[in-house]
Amino acid sequence: MNRILFFISLCLIWNNTQAQTTFLVLDNTSKEPVPGVLIKIQGQENKVTDEAGKAVADLDKNSLVVFTHIAFETQSMQIQAGQETIVYLSPSIGSLGEVVVTGFESERPLVHQAGAISKVLENELYRFNENSILSAFNTKPGIRIEQRAPASYRISIRGSSLRSPFGVRNVKIYWNDIPFTFPDGTTDLNILDLSNIQNSEVIKGPAGSIFGAGNGGVISFESKKQITESYLSSDVGFGDFGLLRYRIGVDQVLENGSVSASFVSQQSDGYREHSAVDRKVFQLAFNTDINEKQSLSAQVLYSDLHYQIPGALTPAQLEEDRRQARPGSVEQNSSIAQKTLIATLSHQMQLTDKWENTSSLYANTKDFENPFILDYKTETAFSYGGRTKFVLNDTWWNLPVRLVLGGEYQYGKTLAQNFGNRDGRADTVRFSDELATTQAFLFQQLELEWTPKLLMTLGFSENFSRYDIKRSIDAGPNDPSNNERRFDPIFIPRIALVYKVNEKSGIHGSISSGFSPPSIAEVRTNEGSINLDLEAERGINYEAGYRGQFGIFNLDFTAFYFKLSETITTFTNEQGVVLFRNAGATDQKGLEISIDYAPYRRQGSFLEEVKLNHAFTGHYFSFAEFQSGGNDFSGNQLTGVAPNSLVNLLDLRSRTGLYLNVTHQYVDEIPLNDANTVFQESYNLLGSRLGWRNTLGSRWDVEVYGGVDNLLDETYSLGNDLNAFANRFYQPAPGRNFYGGVKVGMRY
Template identity: 40%
Template sequence: MVNHYITSALTVCLLAPTLLFAQTPAASALDDTLQLNEVVVRGYATNRRLLETPASIGLLTRRDLNQRFGTPTLVPAMNTLPGVRADERSPGSYRLAIRGSAIRSPFGVRNVKTYWNELPLTDAGGNTPLNALDIRALGRIEVIKGPSGSLYGAGTGGTILFSGLGVPAGKTNVEVSALGGSYGLYGNGIAVQTGKNNSAIALNYNHVQADGYRDNSAMVRDNLSLTGSFTVSPKRTISVLGLYSDLHYRTPGGLTEAQYRANPRASRPATATLPSSAAQQAGIYQKVGYLGLSHEYKWNDRIQNTTVLYTSTTDFANPFITNYEKRTDQGIGGRTVTQIRLPNGPLPTTFTVGAELLRNFTVVRNFGNRGGVADTIQTDEELTARQTTIFAQAEVELPARFRLTAGLSQNDVQYDFVRFPVRSAGALPAVTLPRNFSPVWLPRVALLRTFGPNLAAFASISTGYSAPSSQEVRPSAGGFNTSLNPERGTNYEAGLRGSIGRLRFDVAAYQFYLRQTIVRRSDAAGAEYFVNGGRTDQRGLEAQLSYDIVSTATNTENPALFSLLRVWHSMSLINYRFRDYQQGTTDLSDNRVPGVAPTTLVTGLDAETRVGLYAHVTFQFLNEFPLTDANTVMSDPTRLVQATLGYRHALGQHWLVDIYASGDNLLDQTYSLGYDINAVGNRFYNAAPARNGIAGVRLSVKW
């Protein structure tokens, strides 16, 4: 059955490529021109052209991140990729799912591994502070969709690889920027990059603040990042990454449908038993520091090693409606990767071997919340998380333009939990509770064949494993869940990508069988906890398409017209269903998995002229999807139009000015950019801003 599914999908891709297409990341006046047969990706350590990579990889360039949308957030750019869904229920509160649902993430980012080059950003507890990054300091994002544990460790969703802004070789560039918009939005930033004397250094500072569309949703964030790369010798390169983020945002809380329809700007009101979100000053205070060092050494043209070490610290506070959580977290870890290339044998092969070790120590205390002030201590707990991964991969070039990739990793996740008595009278002594999951082997096999320079097809089988995150074994209400089991799954996938003239396409079909699916529950006070929800069958079809009506390569005769005029489209069609899922006496088997739209369509137009004017228009549609495991409540369809108009112009040989204006939700729809799944009291809704605008300016000088 599975083989028939994959064979049929691949046959459809081969016979009807004009039906399902893909937008290759666009060329940008901010970047070098990117064509499908030129783009090099780092996913699975191949460092090959995207066309030659046997995996589903989405790519966002600087245009996608910093030009298409004026708002300084990752959310709209991420949502242009099929299979990826990002939410922002209030400014600064991110949630991200790759080929999955939001049932595991009431807040934050889980079940996804992230790296800045080879430096792990996801901690040993499986959590990623995505809101600690500022999009204005990013130059490129690769999103590997589906299980990638054969090289990157635990996680059934996927892997994200971040890169900073490019540094001009032999020059120094300084850019200052400012922006302002609706609902009190304001921001500024400065970026300094210099690429001289065998070094490349980039320093970025960015500030953003907003009053928020809803009551009790104000936000302020400051980000500082430093990246440096130093060529010590022809064989040795040392790099450094430093990040610091200071973020505070209020959390307005979910509304019932009646409250949402009556006043979408309201925060969660008080009930007969609980105070309101505003009265308790519900919000997040988060300070994140990160320092990483990377050492790359090339023994010769065939062997090289990259070893990284990092340390991180997080200071976190969350005044909630029912309690006040304070948490400090210290992380340390490293990763080493060695590549051995054997290009001259009968079957040219590249071997990749390595290991990753992560450790986090967390101290968590819960207090009563008296109007936003921590009151009497309720719990005093410590949690230690350890994650170890060893991996090996071989990439073999076979006859007849085939390429085989085979990888295998072993993953080991362990937790130690201690609860200390907070009252001496009759208290029991503190006891360490271990939760050790059996080490798991994760194989992956992929086969790719190229058909000339502009067409390739691939098929892969991979296994996924995701242990419960530290926020799931120890949820916000406190305690330690010793019965929660890891997710396990197998993914079958086939894809086709290529180009025909000005047309570029990328199609992938997959079927993912997931066991012990982790789902979210809420208690009467709204605090989350997690259980295993049986099996899920996850089938999906993803496609991207772009067509260059005009591009720099095709418009050399008339320099006064467009340098780029491109239409693009992305599509996700999915069918995620529960299997063998019993909730009490109710059988939920064959119900749709909540939080995932069966159909997502995103269409855009990119236009750039030689005189400096540019425009981007994006339309996004999501059809309705269930908000509960029982499928008794459905979301509203989403229709979202966003647009940016700008003018970029060189002032002499050294100066460049970029002025832009953007509009969001131009159809003025009442919609929720992130629902609370399985919410108690039917408080599912978190209204996104109504029609709003933003304007900004960037001024840079290069010498």
């Protein structure tokens, strides 16, 4: 009898601890039930909602539960055991008011942000070939990533690449809130793999009031931080021109955090002769909640990159054979080999009910080797720095306020040597420099809600920068010397207003100042000269826009006028070395418009969703004052900028997991020299990706896909050389090409 009572007691205890929890999942827009939602509960088999949008699970404690569906944004919630919970999922295209961005250190819905901000979501990154971020970013108005050769990128935000013959300059980039741009103003974007990025935000135009130097804008990359389940994943991609990319990753949930690791290898022979790429990237990430008020995260990234540089072609060479390398590139082994190690540490703390702090530190080492047709360059670099911000959310004079105070500091030291190039090997040293760069700024920003509808932002920063160039060897006519360039402290203000028409729309306007000192690669050029007279660019930007929802339509419209003085442009000497000069002033007027909508959405039918997006960029930029070598270029179009471009996207999703992405891009003709005598012709690019992704059982995720780029087989260059000597302007891009891949993931 006692045994029976004991058994009954155990059953009662079990029933009490395993509380039955009911989930009802609804579409946040239509309030209709959503069948087929995958419900992930750590330590249990996954559940799937039925036709009524319901599912039942036995929870023994309050748990973090993840809800995913192909047509909706993934949502994580803390669920109380034993209760019925209604979950509202937002369609993957919904109101702009549902898209939250950080922007100018202000976490608000995009619709109520003062500034031209674009968000690139994870699903947008994976609707193209997964060998780079280029295609996804080029769908956003005002943004253009160029590729002169595989793994050789330039970023142009509102024409900011004018002074970038190669590499990324004049744009500030962050990765997981850590400054990813080096102290000298350059960014090695090509060391990152697509898998090192989950979501991105782009501020277009000057953001110096809170992010320091850079007239182009700011890009903030974020890798995956919130790990909700232990997961093992692997994928392989392949394509024309010998493309092979494979990845393996593991995510492990810990008691108060998570750890994740991934390794990616990508290789390609390249479309052109001497354009092969070999990149390996390893990332290790750790996140933990120290207590209810503190969290800590750390990252280690190691990248081993090698790519060949085919060089630019003349029109005659282009006509003869688009796939050939520039004469001399193969013989001199024109290429880049780079090994980079980055370690970061970030700490977040809720100091009081009103104050919070986020502080980040990083250290970075780089070994760089660059044989080129004209020389052979090596660099060994080390840099470190950090960023801290204090945020106050309070009420002053019965008005809600948000105060942001902080600072950023970066220091870098480089041993840079230039040699002669004898058949691809370093020959006699030409000059050797020890370079030291320092960048620092303090920032302050006040957000004040004058009324529930009117938000004002006042911000400014104080900026300090200097270069030290210690030349120990000079084989030319000059003696070794110490050179220093210290820029005067620069004050950068910004004022912005947002009027909230309603919860789904807003009008914004801003006036912001910007500056961009020359990078050390522009001060110290490859032929050995040191141009300490090169001045920092200064500009002021006027901007107004509207964001809102009209039924199924989301509209984002921005108009701006940017007046830039001391504009830095490039020119090439007779030896083919790129040099830099200040070119007077430029006038930059523009429109950026984005419209997206879902004209068809039928949950449960075979074709569940049809989405479309249109993005128009009108950049009408010109030289206001520019005289050089007896020539007056005033009034000419700004070099390297297409006046008009248009992107059209079509996405189809089915209940079975089939999907189709179609992308069309039109780019207007582009002036390739300051005189506007040479243009790249306009072109249309058409691409598509077809795939199937689904969850098998409760543990396995599978995806198979294939696609085509440049379906129309257009003849074009994705990244031309500007103001090139001897008419070497063209860097031909691939014609029609195909790719595919397989992904597998397992929960454990």
